[in-house]
Amino acid sequence: xxxxxxxSIWNSQKPVEKAVDETALxxxxxxxxxxxxxxxxxxxxVMVLTLLxxxxxxxxxxxxxxxxxxxxxxxxxSLLAAAFVWSGRVARRKRVVNYDDSLLGIVExxxxxxxxxxRRMQSFVWWFAAPMSVGLLIAWWIVDPAKRYLFYTIFxxxxxxxxxxxxxxIGRENRRNLAPEKARLEGLRDRLRQG
Amino acid sequence: MQVDNRERRLNxxxxxxxxxxxxxxxxxxxxxxxxxxxxxEIAFQLWQSIPGYRSQVAETTWIYRVAFYTAINxxxxxxxxxxxxxxxxxxxxxxxxxxxxxDPRVAWLYERIAELDPxxxxxxxxxxxxxxxxxxxxxxxxxxxSVGVRIHRIKKSLTNQLTRENQHVL
Numbered sequence: 001x002x003x004x005x006x007x008s009i010w011n012s013q014k015p016v017e018k019a020v021d022e023t024a025l026x027x028x029x030x031x032x033x034x035x036x037x038x039x040x041x042x043x044x045x046v047m048v049l050t051l052l053x054x055x056x057x058x059x060x061x062x063x064x065x066x067x068x069x070x071x072x073x074x075x076x077x078s079l080l081a082a083a084f085v086w087s088g089r090v091a092r093r094k095r096v097v098n099y100d101d102s103l104l105g106i107v108e109x110x111x112x113x114x115x116x117x118x119r120r121m122q123s124f125v126w127w128f129a130a131p132m133s134v135g136l137l138i139a140w141w142i143v144d145p146a147k148r149y150l151f152y153t154i155f156x157x158x159x160x161x162x163x164x165x166x167x168x169x170i171g172r173e174n175r176r177n178l179a180p181e182k183a184r185l186e187g188l189r190d191r192l193r194q195g
Numbered sequence: 196m197q198v199d200n201r202e203r204r205l206n207x208x209x210x211x212x213x214x215x216x217x218x219x220x221x222x223x224x225x226x227x228x229x230x231x232x233x234x235x236e237i238a239f240q241l242w243q244s245i246p247g248y249r250s251q252v253a254e255t256t257w258i259y260r261v262a263f264y265t266a267i268n269x270x271x272x273x274x275x276x277x278x279x280x281x282x283x284x285x286x287x288x289x290x291x292x293x294x295x296x297x298d299p300r301v302a303w304l305y306e307r308i309a310e311l312d313p314x315x316x317x318x319x320x321x322x323x324x325x326x327x328x329x330x331x332x333x334x335x336x337x338x339x340x341s342v343g344v345r346i347h348r349i350k351k352s353l354t355n356q357l358t359r360e361n362q363h364v365l
Contacts, residue, residue: 003350009300010323098247099260104336
């Protein structure tokens, strides 16, 4: 028994002609393409708008009222954080898998992209927390001491809660999607490299 | 790239290389429903890949790369995809209009191929479709000597299985 018989079984397959409903397939691709762009884009836009709103709040007193100019530091940090999120959106769009390379090359680039995404997500909490923390600290310092109770009862607990939620969500996303994806890609890379 | 050009390219690829894509789907998905699912996913990834396509790469090589990468990723992501398809309000489309091949020997061969490791599965499809060792090496990114070692192992395994199958039938 030799491999030629296997080859002849393979060659005996009837040529495939019009076995696929191409119209239905193309319609599905169009709708999926749009749905994907909507979901991912919406999350990033909400994050950027939130940071821009926070920056506007920090800039309001210094620019409109003309006092507490030190709050502009927190406002500037919020703008930088918004720019960071937007640059990640641009970079993500560019990280579409490029099939110019061999399968091993594609796997390695995908692995780089996953590692990059993990680092960005893990650092995001600090990018978001830093301007908010600075702003809170400055505001607490300059506010009328009679109103400091608002910080202890509302602003600081709200900030801690939102940071904890963000940290938990990022950890969950990493555990459920990125870490398994990374393990799978590493396994595939190792199998390709083995003899 | 304009959407029309992209759609024309995709239609052209699906028309001329439909057999290649279906063979990969059959090798990586055993059930008809799953094959439809994988076929959709491969077609979508082909669509995504079109803006990056350069004519220096042969179309079959490009399509094989996309199909293999997608198929190998596919099984783990199957659960997520079923959830996403529910969000789109669609199930798998039933794209394959008929059973592609009724020959039991061919079906047996696809089952044996599906049992292989994903990398060996990819190599087997390239081997059976007449790719040279150099072309296989370029497509997968492994050395030609590694291709040779794996191919030797695959041929031996499939031949032994066919021998056992023929003895069982007799």
